[in-house]
Structures are given as C-alpha cells and as structure tokens.
Amino acid sequence: MITVKDLHKSFGKNEVLKGIDLEVEEKEVVCVIGPSGSGKSTLLRCLNLLEEVTSGDVFIEGDNLTDPKININEVRSRVGMVFQHFNLFPHMTVLDNITLGPRKIKGVSKDQAEKDAYPLLEKVGLSDKADVYPESLSGGQKQRVAIARSLAMEPKIMLFDEPTSALDPELVGDVLNVMKNLAKEGMTMVVVTHEMGFAREMGDRVIFMDEGIIMEEDKPEKIFGNPSNPRTQEFLSKVL
Numbered sequence: 001m002i003t004v005k006d007l008h009k010s011f012g013k014n015e016v017l018k019g020i021d022l023e024v025e026e027k028e029v030v031c032v033i034g035p036s037g038s039g040k041s042t043l044l045r046c047l048n049l050l051e052e053v054t055s056g057d058v059f060i061e062g063d064n065l066t067d068p069k070i071n072i073n074e075v076r077s078r079v080g081m082v083f084q085h086f087n088l089f090p091h092m093t094v095l096d097n098i099t100l101g102p103r104k105i106k107g108v109s110k111d112q113a114e115k116d117a118y119p120l121l122e123k124v125g126l127s128d129k130a131d132v133y134p135e136s137l138s139g140g141q142k143q144r145v146a147i148a149r150s151l152a153m154e155p156k157i158m159l160f161d162e163p164t165s166a167l168d169p170e171l172v173g174d175v176l177n178v179m180k181n182l183a184k185e186g187m188t189m190v191v192v193t194h195e196m197g198f199a200r201e202m203g204d205r206v207i208f209m210d211e212g213i214i215m216e217e218d219k220p221e222k223i224f225g226n227p228s229n230p231r232t233q234e235f236l237s238k239v240l
C-alpha cells in the first residue's frame with residue numbers, strides 16, 4: 001500500500017528526514033514511536049502530500065506522489081489523516097463536518113453524504129451528536145468526529161498523528177477503541193503514538209525513529225521486550 005524509498009525532507013538547511021525506507025502492506029498496522037523532533041509528523045505529512053518531498057520516492061498503491069502530474073485531492077482522499085488537534089470546522093455541525101469532504105471533493109449529493117455519515121457516527125459512538133457544533137463536544141468526542149470525517153472519504157489508508165496526545169487521560173480509551181476496531185476491520189494504518197500499550201497490542205510492526213532516520217523496526221514484542229538499538233532502549237526507558 002505504501003512504499004517509501006530513500007525519502008529526504010529538508011526545511012531550508014534543516015534536514016529533518018535523512019533517508020527513510022519503508023513498506024506498509026495492506027491491512028498492516030504500523031506504529032511509529034520516537035522522541036519529539038525526530039521527524040515522525042513530517043514523515044506522515046509526506047505520505048499525504050501535506051509536505052513536498054525533497055528527494056526520494058513515495059508510492060501509494062503504486063502511484064508515485066513525486067510525479068508532478070499527480071492529482072493531490074485524489075491521493076488525499078485515498079489517504080486519510082487524523083491530527084493531534086482535531087481541526088474540525090467550528091462553525092459547522094458534526095454532520096456538516098463529516099459530509100463536507102464527500103460533497104465538495106467527491107461530488108456526492110447532500111442526501112447521499114448524510115445517509116453515509118450516520119453509520120460512521122455510529123461506528124465512532126456518536127450517533128446522537130449529528131446536529132451539535134464541535135464546541136459542545138469533549139476532546140475525545142471531537143477526535144472521534146475527526147476520525148469519522150476522515151473515513152467519510154473512504155480512504156484505503158489511515159494516518160494518525162498522535163491522535164490522543166491532546167486528550168485528558170480519561171478520554172483516551174474511547175478514541176483508542178475506535179482505532180482498534182478500524183484495525184480489526186482491516187484498515188491499513190500508520191499511527192504515530194505515545195500510547196505504548198496500543199502499539200504493543202495493535203501494532204503488526206513498530207518503528208522507532210530518531211534524528212530523521214528509522215533506527216529500528218520490528219514486531220512489538222521485540223521492540224518492547226528486547227530492543228537491539230541502544231537509542232531505542234534509552235527512549236523506552238524514559239517513556240515506559
């Protein structure tokens with residue numbers, strides 16, 4: 001589903017990604033861990049064309065995102081992304097937040113988009129919130145709306161960038177449960193997270209990033225049980 005080859009990304013003179021190689025198979029859940037500033041968000045953003053790649057290649061289902069002829073909106077509809085800070089439209093109801101993408105980008109009718117939205121609201125446990133505005137929701141509810149909004153585009157791949165980091169601890173579980181159900185349904189997912197429990201339980205593979213490179217990648221049992229790289233060991237000793 002995703003192939004990354006020797007990906008480099010610089011901001012001015014600051015080289016943030018220094019040669020990333022990565023493969024993600026269909027239905028795989030890959031969790032990305034690592035210290036702040038190591039380039040995790042930048043990597044995800046390169047998978048979704050939110051950042052322009054400096055050099056290297058990123059293929060999504062075989063299509064090279066660095067091809068200048070690529071249709072950015074079409075790729076983004078295949079690769080959903082959920083951010084730490086929800087980014088819901090505050091002046092729109094939950095239902096309108098969810099139906100906006102399908103209507104504006106895919107040209108789906110309002111009626112059809114709304115019909116499609118209700119099962120998604122049910123999936124994230126918010127069937128009764130269709131007509132409210134984001135301000136009346138808790139952080140965890142907002143994040144679940146953001147997930148439903150992303151799913152409304154029928155993505156093949158979902159990218160999550162620290163989706164629970166901004167939440168009060170008691171709200172984290174509901175969001176993680178939605179993500180677990182998605183994973184169980186076979187969604188291909190790349191999840192940047194500090195939730196080591198989630199990575200251990202749901203990750204098919206865990207990637208440890210530091211200073212713009214993948215330092216170590218392996219099954220969660222290995223990364224958490226017996227990491228090979230001293231940097232991984234040091235990082236885990238601080239967060240576990």
Ligand code: ADP
Pocket residue numbers: 011014016034035036037038039040041042043
């Ligand atoms: P992480 O998500 O692992 O914390 P990031 O990918 O957000 O790391 O950031 C890695 C580095 O890239 C940081 O040094 C950050 O300051 C820099 N960076 C990220 N985005 C930009 C940007 N838009 N412009 C300039 N520098 C950036």
Ligand code: MG
Pocket residue numbers: 040041042161
């Ligand atoms: Mg980040």
